[in-house]
Amino acid sequence: MAAMCGDGANDCGALKAAHAGISLSDAESSVASPFTSKNPDISCVPEVIREGRAALVTSFGIFKYMAAYSLTQFVSVMILYSIDNNLSDIEFLYIDLFVITVFAFFFGRTEAFDGHLANAPPILSLISLSPILSLVLQITLVILLQYLSFYCVQQAPWFYPFNATSGEDAESVACYENYALFSISSMQYIILALVFSKGAPYRKSIFSNYGFSLSLIVLSTFTFYLILAPYDWIHKQFELIIPPMSFRLLMAGFGFLNLVLAAFIDYFIIDYLFVKKLRYRYQNIEKSRQKFLALEKDMAENVSWPPISKDHGPDPAPEVSWHPPRSPATISEVHVYTASFDASAPSSILNKIIKEKRAC
Numbered sequence: 184m185a186a187m188c189g190d191g192a193n194d195c196g197a198l199k200a201a202h203a204g205i206s207l208s209d210a211e212s213s214v215a216s217p218f219t220s221k222n223p224d225i226s227c228v229p230e231v232i233r234e235g236r237a238a239l240v241t242s243f244g245i246f247k248y249m250a251a252y253s254l255t256q257f258v259s260v261m262i263l264y265s266i267d268n269n270l271s272d273i274e275f276l277y278i279d280l281f282v283i284t285v286f287a288f289f290f291g292r293t294e295a296f297d298g299h300l301a302n303a304p305p306i307l308s309l310i311s312l313s314p315i316l317s318l319v320l321q322i323t324l325v326i327l328l329q330y331l332s333f334y335c336v337q338q339a340p341w342f343y344p345f346n347a348t349s350g351e352d353a354e355s356v357a358c359y360e361n362y363a364l365f366s367i368s369s370m371q372y373i374i375l376a377l378v379f380s381k382g383a384p385y386r387k388s389i390f391s392n393y394g395f396s397l398s399l400i401v402l403s404t405f406t407f408y409l410i411l412a413p414y415d416w417i418h419k420q421f422e423l424i425i426p427p428m429s430f431r432l433l434m435a436g437f438g439f440l441n442l443v444l445a446a447f448i449d450y451f452i453i454d455y456l457f458v459k460k461l462r463y464r465y466q467n468i469e470k471s472r473q474k475f476l477a478l479e480k481d482m483a484e485n486v487s488w489p490p491i492s493k494d495h496g497p498d499p500a501p502e503v504s505w506h507p508p509r510s511p512a513t514i515s516e517v518h519v520y521t522a523s524f525d526a527s528a529p530s531s532i533l534n535k536i537i538k539e540k541r542a543c
Contacts, residue, residue, distance in 0.1 A: 188225050189216070203231060229300055236385045237295035240305050244379040245290050247318050251375045252283050255325050259368045262333055263361065267347035271356050271422040274365050278372060282402055286376040289395040293386045301384040306458070317453045321378070321445060325371050328441050329364055332434065336363040339430060357422040363434065365423070366410045370438035373403055378445045381454075410434055 187194070187201035190208040195215035198204030204216035205227060213219045220227040256278065263269050270278075306313050336342055336359050345358035377399065382388040390396050409421065411431050418425055425431070 233295040236305055240381055240385045241291045243314055248375055248379045251321055254322050255368055255371050258326050258329055259364045266345050266360055268345050268356050268361055273421050282372045285398045289398055292394055293392040296383050296386055305385055313458055317449055320448045324444055328437055329367055332363040332367045355422055357424045359424055359426055362423050366434045367437055369406045374442050374445050378449045
């Protein structure tokens, strides 16, 4: 990518052609550039890079969160459909309005990271392997834990199955299966918001986002309250049948297990192993659109580049030759000879780039 900074009308063409044009004045150049700096210097360039990277990471994170939320709720509903059951209206309202909407609102409020500018850029494509693999692994974990909760509640000695044909259950969805899936899925929505809201090196910590942090604390507290010890009128409103305390603690343990595994997937497998360690190892650098990768590889393999002059001590004194005039009209000639350094030729990649530019 190319960036251009300019402050005059003669810079308008370059500002418009660059990927990121930054005008250093409010004059003609500000019309052609998407960014205008308040200060007439290039100190704004790192800030533009920070804000752009933070915006990109935030966009990818909120997309993955909304996609994961939809798939998580789809899995819960499909499992309950297998027994002719569904989430209650108040459960849908709590999930959609109080959990998802609140997290989606505060998700993008985290500011750009103000520390050292990272050398490597974030993932640039939403359909690349890293975001897709992260989403697939998280949804796989969601499915496994929801089915595990559904299986465990059915194996309990106090369990009795939901009967949609009975008069008591005809207008109610309250059952042990509903409690199990609502409990684990409510924790999963919070865990996904926490895991997908990344911090350094492109955004500040989520604890600097006070709205997001407060929402995380409040919703987590209320969700655990619903799971462990709700008042009678609350679990009646949510249409929950509360199981024994041992199973409630088991559901809380499943939520903690989900948190640990989700963090392990995104922070270790995706961010550390896949992005940092394996991102460029198996990439075909010669065919990559990121030309700097090929240049870096060639410079690393070519020990003679860049050419570095050797210190031979002080430069020798110039040789001066003087020819006496042949006649009064002849002007004396003074020849000065200095030492010259012949640098080695640049690398093959640089030669290739120079030839392509000349051909254009």
